Amino acid sequence: MNDHFRYRQDELYAEQVPLGLIARRFGTPCYVYSRAALESAFHEFDQALAAHEHLLCYAVKANPNLAILNLFARLGAGFDIVSGGELQRVLAAGGAAEKVVFSGVGKREDEMRQALEAGILCFNVESAAELDRLNQVAGGLGQIAPVSLRVNPDVDAKTHPYISTGLKQSKFGVAYSEALALYRKAAGMAHLRVTGIDCHIGSQLTEVGPFIAAAEKVLALVDRLAAEGIALEHFDFGGGLGICYDDETPPSIAEYARALLHALSGRSEKLIVEPGRVLVGNAGVLLTRVEYLKQGEEKNFAIVDAAMNDLMRPALYEAYHQILPVQLAHPLQPVPGGRGGERDKQSLIFEVVGPVCESGDFLGHARELGVVAGDVLAVMSAGAYGMSMSSNYNTRPRAAEVMVDGEQTHLIRERETLEQLYATEKIIT
Structure with missing residues (x-):
């Protein structure tokens, strides 16, 4: 829990607004x-790197809501995108194309044309085949595409294998051993301009x-490139800085920045970083209501109205999210209002599960909670890769999204309707 989500007189607040009020007004899941x-997170990152020319390119995939993109754009952010759709979102939100870097291993020709016509800052190229395609597409438009190569340094990130991207077996980036030759190739292509390096x-x-x-390996390659007359304008060291979900102890933004700036000592090239989770992860929660309490032979279940389609991380990564009651109650204190009538809120160990027809549909294992049916729970640290990975599995409308600003609440995405889910489908006769 951070300073912006706190209990006040036994009720959980977002800034100055009780989360129970939001649940009643906008419904759940939310x-x-x-x-x-x-x-606060953006300013902390920006100030930590103030000693070096830099650009914070927010990783749109972490949370692409237009209100969040617009907020970061007005703070001066650039954006790291991985699709043409994300580019269109950034532009719709008021982001500047000249502050956009385009990552991803599978850029299509139409996405390349879209980005070139918009005038983005750089393409982070991830294969020799992509170099060839981008050169051809840029030539067809009579343009010169700014490029960097995403170099795979074969460094163990020591994180979950699904979100580790820097090892030899990864689909991402070009092999460190092949990077020099590919830079030579790119530098000789008529419709490409080498501007940076990415990792x-x-x-x-x-x-x-x-x-x-990883930075040290990349900078060693930078020096080899300079010796061959391939001078770079920027170094892009990506994102990936973690947050605390449970008992992790990630470095602070200040610690990360000091170490990175030390590695760059004596270099004047612009620094680009691509933070995502660290900016939005702890800035969001998922509200869900308890539908039923079910006692099994071996486990107790709190069945809630949010599911794996709303928050995929637990099912996908076995990720941990703290789960807190929006309204605290003391053990054995009778509390009316639950859907099963008055019951004592005695703390028990629950599996917190959703209604989706999958055994992997859970939000939390073995959580001690004092709840009754009808209570609202807050799944914490859900601002990153929550809504952005949600789906309509089991024909479930995606959740509403709300932004709290002091004492005000703003609906920044309406809850989907069932009719919207099949509006584009056709019945054949």
């Missing part, structure tokens, strides 16, 4: 974000060491 938390080794990193090991 994502709630704190504007102050978003701004991203994974997400939810909880140690500084892997960041610095």
Whole structure:
């Protein structure tokens, strides 16, 4: 829990607004974000790197809501995108194309044309085949595409294998051993201009060491490129700085920045970083209501109205999210209002599960909670990769999203309707 989500007289608040009020007004499941938390994280990152020319390119995939993109754009952010759809979102939210870097291993020709016509800052190229395609597409438009190569430094990020991207077996980036030859090739292509180098080794990193090991390998390659007359304008060291979900102890933004700036000592090239989770993860929660309490032979279940389609991380990664009652109650204190009538809120160990027809549909294992049916729970640290990975599995409308700004609440995405889910489908006769 951070300063922007706190209990006051036994009720959990987002800034100055009780989360129970938001649940009643907008329904559940519902994502709630704190504007102050978003701004605070951005300013902390920006100020930590103030000693070096830099650009913070927010990783759009972490949470692409237009209100969040617009907030960061007005704070001066650039954006790290991985699709043409994300580029269109950034532009719709008021982001500047000239502050956009385009990552991803599978850029289509139409996405390349879209980005070139918009005038983005750089393409982070991830294969020799992509170099060839981008050169051809840029030539067809009569343009010169700015490029960097995403170099795979073969550094162990020491994170979950699904979000580790810097090892030899990863689909991401070009092999370190092949990078020099590919830079030579890019430098000789008629419709490409080499402007930088890119490296991203994974997400939810909880140690500084892997960041610095990767940076040192990349900078050694930079020096070899300079010796061959290939001068770079920027170094992009990606994102991946972790947050605390449970008992992790990730480095602070200040610690990360000090280590990175030390590695860059004596260099004047612009620094680009691509933070995502660390800016939005702890700025959001998912509200969900308890539908039923079910006692099994071996486990107790709190069946809630949010599910794996709303928050995929627990099912996908076995990720941990703290789960807190929005309204605290003391053990054995009778509390009316539950759907099963008056019951004692005695703390028990629950599996917190959703209604989706999958055994993997859970939000938390073995959680001690004092709840009755009808109570609202807050799934904490859900601002990153929550709504952005949600789906309509089991024909479930996606959740509403709300931004809290001091004492005000703003609906920044309406809850989907069932009719919207099949509006584009056709019945054949």
